[in-house]
Amino acid sequence: MPINIPELIIPLLPWIRGVVGLVLIGAIFLAAMGAVWLERKLSADIQSRMGPCRVGKYGLLQLVADAIKLFTKEDLKPWNADSLLFNNANIFMIGSIFLMLVALPVGAIFINGVEYPLAVTQMDISVLYIEAVSALSIFGIFMVAYGSNNKYSLLGAFRNFARMVGYEVPLGITVISVAVMTGSLSIVDISRSQGLHWNIFLQPLGCFVFFVSLMADMGRLPFDQNESEEEIIAGWITEYCGMRFGLGFFAEYMHMVLGSFLVALLFLGGWNVPGFVANNPVLGLIAPTGFLLVKAVFVLMVIIGLRWAVPRFRIDQVVDLSWKKLFPLALLNLVWAVGLGLYLGA
Amino acid sequence: MDVTEILKSLTGTFPEAISEATAESEIRARAYVDKEKAKEVCQYLKDSLQFDHLCSVCGVDYIKRNEFEVVYHIASYDHPVVLMLKAKLPRENPEIESIVSVYWNVNWYERETYELFGIVFKNHPNLKPLILPEDMLGEWPLRKDYEGFPNKTARNLV
Amino acid sequence: MEEQLEPNEMIVHLGPQHPMQPGPFRLNLRLKGETVVDADIELGFIHKGIEKILENKTYLQGITIVDRICYLVALVNEECFVGCTEKLLGIEPPERSKYIRVILDELTRIQSHLLGIGEFAEFIGFVSMFMYAVREREEVLSLIDMVTGARVTHSYLKFGGVRDDLPDGFKEKTTPVLNDLKKEVDNFEQMFHTDRIYRERTVGVGVLTADVAKSLGVSGPALRATGVPFDIRKNEPYLVYKDLDFKVCTETAGDCFARVQVRLNEIRESIYILEQCLDQIPNGPLFPENTLYGRRTPVMRVPAGEVFHRVEDPRGEMGMYMVSDGSDKPYRVKVRGPYYPTLQALPPLIIGTTVADVAAISGSMDGCTSEADR
Numbered sequence: 100m101p102i103n104i105p106e107l108i109i110p111l112l113p114w115i116r117g118v119v120g121l122v123l124i125g126a127i128f129l130a131a132m133g134a135v136w137l138e139r140k141l142s143a144d145i146q147s148r149m150g151p152c153r154v155g156k157y158g159l160l161q162l163v164a165d166a167i168k169l170f171t172k173e174d175l176k177p178w179n180a181d182s183l184l185f186n187n188a189n190i191f192m193i194g195s196i197f198l199m200l201v202a203l204p205v206g207a208i209f210i211n212g213v214e215y216p217l218a219v220t221q222m223d224i225s226v227l228y229i230e231a232v233s234a235l236s237i238f239g240i241f242m243v244a245y246g247s248n249n250k251y252s253l254l255g256a257f258r259n260f261a262r263m264v265g266y267e268v269p270l271g272i273t274v275i276s277v278a279v280m281t282g283s284l285s286i287v288d289i290s291r292s293q294g295l296h297w298n299i300f301l302q303p304l305g306c307f308v309f310f311v312s313l314m315a316d317m318g319r320l321p322f323d324q325n326e327s328e329e330e331i332i333a334g335w336i337t338e339y340c341g342m343r344f345g346l347g348f349f350a351e352y353m354h355m356v357l358g359s360f361l362v363a364l365l366f367l368g369g370w371n372v373p374g375f376v377a378n379n380p381v382l383g384l385i386a387p388t389g390f391l392l393v394k395a396v397f398v399l400m401v402i403i404g405l406r407w408a409v410p411r412f413r414i415d416q417v418v419d420l421s422w423k424k425l426f427p428l429a430l431l432n433l434v435w436a437v438g439l440g441l442y443l444g445a
Numbered sequence: 446m447d448v449t450e451i452l453k454s455l456t457g458t459f460p461e462a463i464s465e466a467t468a469e470s471e472i473r474a475r476a477y478v479d480k481e482k483a484k485e486v487c488q489y490l491k492d493s494l495q496f497d498h499l500c501s502v503c504g505v506d507y508i509k510r511n512e513f514e515v516v517y518h519i520a521s522y523d524h525p526v527v528l529m530l531k532a533k534l535p536r537e538n539p540e541i542e543s544i545v546s547v548y549w550n551v552n553w554y555e556r557e558t559y560e561l562f563g564i565v566f567k568n569h570p571n572l573k574p575l576i577l578p579e580d581m582l583g584e585w586p587l588r589k590d591y592e593g594f595p596n597k598t599a600r601n602l603v
Numbered sequence: 604m605e606e607q608l609e610p611n612e613m614i615v616h617l618g619p620q621h622p623m624q625p626g627p628f629r630l631n632l633r634l635k636g637e638t639v640v641d642a643d644i645e646l647g648f649i650h651k652g653i654e655k656i657l658e659n660k661t662y663l664q665g666i667t668i669v670d671r672i673c674y675l676v677a678l679v680n681e682e683c684f685v686g687c688t689e690k691l692l693g694i695e696p697p698e699r700s701k702y703i704r705v706i707l708d709e710l711t712r713i714q715s716h717l718l719g720i721g722e723f724a725e726f727i728g729f730v731s732m733f734m735y736a737v738r739e740r741e742e743v744l745s746l747i748d749m750v751t752g753a754r755v756t757h758s759y760l761k762f763g764g765v766r767d768d769l770p771d772g773f774k775e776k777t778t779p780v781l782n783d784l785k786k787e788v789d790n791f792e793q794m795f796h797t798d799r800i801y802r803e804r805t806v807g808v809g810v811l812t813a814d815v816a817k818s819l820g821v822s823g824p825a826l827r828a829t830g831v832p833f834d835i836r837k838n839e840p841y842l843v844y845k846d847l848d849f850k851v852c853t854e855t856a857g858d859c860f861a862r863v864q865v866r867l868n869e870i871r872e873s874i875y876i877l878e879q880c881l882d883q884i885p886n887g888p889l890f891p892e893n894t895l896y897g898r899r900t901p902v903m904r905v906p907a908g909e910v911f912h913r914v915e916d917p918r919g920e921m922g923m924y925m926v927s928d929g930s931d932k933p934y935r936v937k938v939r940g941p942y943y944p945t946l947q948a949l950p951p952l953i954i955g956t957t958v959a960d961v962a963a964i965s966g967s968m969d970g971c972t973s974e975a976d977r
């Protein structure tokens with residue numbers, strides 16, 4: 100949509116972009132801290148105990164205390180670790196999150212009935228771009244695990260690869276089937292095209308396969324073999340101390356937050372609100388974004404709750420699940436989506 | 446099987462190896478066994494008298510009589526009799542044949558008896574210290590004339 | 604095991620400190636990828652020298668030390684030691700003391716099995732199950748605390764009886780706890796049976812057949828899960844077990860699932876035994892009549908002799924061989940713990956499985972390294 104930029108602002112645009120970038124980084128860190136707090140409180144509820152309850156009201160400042168602790172710890176490196184891999188792995192982990200953040204819309208505002216999505220950039224191929232960039236984190240995890248000079252981390256690295264290779268394929272196929280039915284690869288278009296008919300009703304199998312593959316992609320239980328505490332101590336991140344560990348830990352939770360946004364946008368109707376709300380001047384500003392946030396938080400709570408409700412798979416069962424069960428289901432869903440798209444289009 | 450039948454069969458088959466066989470109660474029996482024949486007696490117990498559960502093997506140091514005793518407790522999964530076999534060994538050079546080929550789980554019991562008393566079990570596949578550190582091999586802590594580690598003794602507190 | 608390693612083999616030490624162990628021991632694994640090719644166990648990290656200590660302490664002091672063989676099931680260890688000494692002394696405790704001892708033994712069995720089930724669930728990633736099991740265990744521990752005054756290492760038994768009588772209102776406080784426990788055990792069983800991932804991790808994993816189990820020397824729930832009905836409480840009944848009605852729980856599959864199922868059933872049987880005991884317990888003295896055992900006599904000479912006494916520990920068969928030479932200290936005490944042969948049988952069981960299964964198998968054996976090392 101064309102916005103008239105006055106001549107005065109053009110030299111200031113790089114600064115404005117810098118400020119927006121810093122605000123986004125701060126926002127995503129805050130969102131990750133919120134996700135960690137939510138996980139700790141929700142898991143405590145499931146296990147009939149209290150979660151963090153002393154630092155701040157309802158333990159909300161617990162993450163601030165944890166961040167201070169992580170910043171002030173000593174940064175150790177194992178004796179024979181590979182410096183290049185060990186020191187730079189965090190760049191890939193956090194970098195993939197920031198790159199994903201660039202194209203993901205976090206809401207929309209309606210001014211005079213015209214919709215302005217809140218995204219940093221709007222690409223034509225944004226869904227494909229998000230998909231590709233979220234796979235960059237594999238490099239980060241493998242660099243840590245391989246460069247730590249530790250056999251437990253190495254076992255974690257092998258399991259990680261086996262898992263990621265298997266689950267990227269059904270993930271990509273379900274995303275493509277959504278795009279095929281909508282007719283566009285841009286996430287803004289996909290979200291806009293779901294009016295009352297959310298994609299979860301049109302492609303229930305696709306939503307299920309996408310959700311399971313996303314959980315495996317993020318490395319959440321029941322798929323967290325690479326960091327399973329009981330067998331290989333902390334798996335891939337055993338040798339990281341202090342804020343290096345903190346960045347890896349937060350990267351996982353940021354990935355979780357962005358993943359739940361992705362589910363909400365692709366399958367749960369995005370930010371679509373009924374017409375009368377959109378035309379209302381006040382509600383049009385906050386309702387679509389708020390609605391999207393509510394859906395994302397709901398998906399986040401389901402992901403968190405699932406972690407504490409089931410045991411963990413063995414790695415060969417994980418690989419078995421992805422290639423023998425999810426891959427054929429994803430292909431079936433693609434055929435269904437193509438057929439449905441042609442029927443609805445005609 | 447009755448405890449008296451068991452003792453009768455045992456003394457009947459090994460008249461010179463078993464001595465002082467008594468039945469202490471319905472479910473406990475004891476006998477002294479010659480140390481050369483311990484393995485054969487155990488094999489006979491396992492094959493014919495259904496004694497297939499080895500409870501424990503331990504050593505006792507009788508310093509006043511100047512000998513060791515290796516005590517085998519053998520029980521059964523089918524009948525409730527527990528047989529206690531004792532073999533006397535001289536204190537200078539205690540050696541006895543290992544019964545690992547008869548009962549698989551006696552492996553660790555014999556290792557432990559070796560490192561605590563110094564009783565050598567011949568033909569044992571892996572006679573290394575089990576629960577003591579490697580550098581304590583040779584000190585035989587559970588003997589009655591053990592001096593203490595390292596220069597401390599256990600006081601008698603009454 | 605340290606011989607020439609092939610290109611894709613490596614040796615991993617599941618060393619003395621590891622989140623998944625029931626105590627410190629070192630498990631050396633030789634892995635090819637994720638499959639275990641060879642395994643070896645080293646013990647001795649928690650060796651306290653209990654057998655040597657017991658030779659230098661009197662019998663009464665020995666009760667406190669025997670507690671520490673396995674701190675989780677301290678009352679059963681005391682039962683074994685006190686039973687041995689009573690056989691040497693030739694006395695028998697009166698009926699009320701016997702019933703109190705059975706009540707405490709069964710409560711100990713319940714809390715040990717709850718912890719075993721919870722720890723096994725934690726080792727395969729089912730952390731919430733551990734929290735639920737431990738929550739139930741708190742109730743049982745507070746019952747034991749009410750009677751003995753401590754949650755672990757109680758020092759409650761005495762020769763010829765028990766230290767103190769049951770408190771007033773014990774039966775009224777126990778009955779609601781047992782009823783709640785029955786419902787919770789049903790809940791646990793349903794959770795285990797209907798969870799698909801749990802079944803995939805446990806059914807067919809670590810299978811023991813009856814012959815292999817007998818030759819390896821395991822006892823306890825691991826043996827009863829293969830179909831052999833071997834329970835010391837039925838084979839040679841001690842205390843009042845011959846007057847009580849209970850059955851020996853067995854399963855036939857012999858895998859991890861069956862072992863956990865046997866423990867769940869044993870909790871139910873223990874609850875049934877407790878209800879019978881609370882109904883049948885007679886009033887009477889705590890120590891034998893016309894003897895000095897009720898008084899605090901620190902010096903007590905035991906007649907010379909030898910005895911071997913076995914009890915049914917929650918983990919298997921526990922035995923003690925005691926030699927006395929007529930003085931006030933034992934001459935030799937040999938403690939036969941139930942987890943010792945099970946730990947010895949672990950390397951042959953895990954060869955050929957993956958690292959994840961090592962956690963499941965060693966967790967389902969539910970051990971306490973402290974009693975293997977003594």
